[in-house]
Amino acid sequence: MQVPARFEYERANSVPHALALLERHGPESRVIAGGHSLIPMMKLRLARPEVLIDINGLAELSALGVEGDALLVGALVRHAELLADPEVGRYFPIFHDAERVIADPVVRNRGTVGGSLCQADPSEDLSAAFAAVRATALVQGPGGVREVPIRDFHRGPYETAVEPGELLTGLRVPIRPGAGSAYEKVERRAGDWPVAAAGSLLRLGDGVIAEAGIGLTAVGAEHFAAPEAEAYLVGRAPGAAAFAEAGRIAAAHCNPRADQRGPAAYKRHLAGELVRRVLTRAAARAGSPEGEE
Amino acid sequence: MTVQITVTVNGQPYTRDVEPRLLLVHFVRDELALTGTHWGCDTSNCGACVVHLDGTPVKSCTVLAVMCDGQQVTTVEGLERGGELDAVQKGFAECHGLQCGFCTPGMMLTARWLLDRDPDPDEGRIREAISGQLCRCTGYENIVRSVRWAARQEAGRRGADQGRADRGGADRGGADHGGAGRATGEGTHEGTRA
Structure with missing residues (x-):
């Protein structure tokens, strides 16, 4: 049976109250909201807070x-x-x-x-x-x-x-009027953490890319972003070749590690391909006032 | 340290002194002896422990009982009304929606929530709704059929109620006859919705 180690429990009734509780209990206290990361960590003793401060009522x-x-x-x-x-x-x-x-x-x-x-x-x-x-x-x-x-x-x-x-x-x-955005993930099974995933936002103007945002996860991208690929895109015309090149740049700059979800080379390949796909979908959505689909 | 909490479970308030680390699944099973809620993987993967918390399904192995103070919990024991099984429960019985039964309480609670929000879900919607719940017998086909059966039965009942309202109570309207689900399978549009 997995149960957390003992802790004390406080229920915050306002943001100032939560801050006061954090100050009173110090660094060994932790805030709990949904608990779906912290409670599993506590069961495994990867986290062992002395006090939990429940903010669900805020x-x-x-x-x-x-x-x-x-x-x-x-x-x-x-x-x-x-x-x-x-x-x-x-x-x-x-x-x-x-x-x-x-x-x-x-x-x-x-x-x-x-x-x-x-x-x-x-x-x-x-x-x-x-x-x-x-x-x-x-x-x-x-x-x-x-x-x-x-x-x-x-x-x-x-x-x-x-x-x-x-x-x-x-x-x-x-909010960027007319911008498009998209996210895509490869996972081993429904509900799993990603093998790799990418998100993007594109804003177009005068036929070229005015703003590009690229996010990456699970592939060791610093700050979950791909700034080199973003810089490549800005000022260029949107299109398959530009998006593929941006994917290649993003893949080259991330730092995936092999684990049970796959070898590093596979994750790097996914990073490039997923960046290409989300840029393509974001561009298709850009300019459509309703955005979605 | 213990904390006094009052949680309303299946309509009845219970006041207990609990350790903050007590999980909701153990609160209902061990403190309240409501063992219909099953305790499975302990890691919020399998969904055997699903209960409704203020009307929404949650995995009770990953919720602290102390966080439920003042809230409403519904367990599988609370699905029936006045001695009559819920349509979802009847569907699982009619369509062989369970083999070993371990996942069944959680599956039924999520199915009930789905039908409350989407009374006519297709197979894809049902599979998405239960995608965080594992049937170790791999009996998903019949689970989907069971939920479809319940949807049809409730559509028929709504049709019958509408029929009675329209015709002064003389007609059963489009009321469904249970066993059809087994013959027609899931994801079909049987026209039982009046």
Whole structure:
């Protein structure tokens, strides 16, 4: 039987209360939301917090929708909510593509966006999707809210810019009218972590690519991004040759490791091919006001 | 450290002092003796432990009981109403939706949730809904048929209710006759929806 080691439990009733609890209990305390990363880690003794601070009651972290010229995704938004939201699909189909292949429907009912990002697993899907769209993470501490570009958020495997005493409260994604986006993943079986996955966002203007965002996961891409391939694309005409070359560049710059999901050469091949595919789909979606499909 | 929690399970409130590390699956099985919820892989993979938490299926091996204070839980024991089995339960009985039965409670709870949101799911929708649940007998074909059977039966019942409303209660309308599911298989459109 797998059960976590003993810990104490606190239920936060507001963001300031959660921050006060984090301060009182110090670095051996952990925030718990959906628990679908942390509880398995605790069962395996890979995490052994002394205190859990439950933020599930903080409705202010469940906001999801357009605010001004950005999409705001609260940290406590469940995967299933992100997948079900029509505005998310209209402006950022990449998130619907990704959520369809994250875990399974029952896990998606419980797991949260913020929890996935804070777990910072090097194979996590949303990390690549948010990297592709260049989101901003909103991190709140005793001194107020810090805005952290998502590509500075992940410091390494299982390590983020959220300092002790701070809380990820949400993500903001600037809406680019007419942009297209897409996500694609290769997995061994339904609901598994990716062998490799890629996401992209493309904004076109005057017949050329005005903005390119490429996210990669499970292939050792630094900050879940492919900046060299992005730089190659900007200013070029969209098309099969450019997308294939961008895939080749992204594959050359990532650093996959062999594991039970496959050898490094296979993952590198997937990185290039998936980048090519998501660029093609993002370009097809770009310019269509409804975005999705 | 223990924490007092009150959780309403199948409509009945239970107050218990629990250790924070107690998982919801063990709370319902060991504290409440509701052993219909099965405890399987312990890693949120197999779905044998699925219960509804505030109306939504969750894997109870990966939820702490203490986090459910003040919330509603429905287990497989709560599917029947007034001694009558839910249409999903009847479907599993009619269509041989179980062999060993280990995955069945979780499968039925997810199926109930699916039908509440999508009363006429095709085979693809059903398979997607249960994609986080493993049948170790690999009896997925009959599980899909069972859910389709339940969908048809409920469509027939809705049709019958509509028929009674339209015709002053004189007609059974398009009420379905159970065994059709076994003959026609899943994913068909039998026209039982009035």
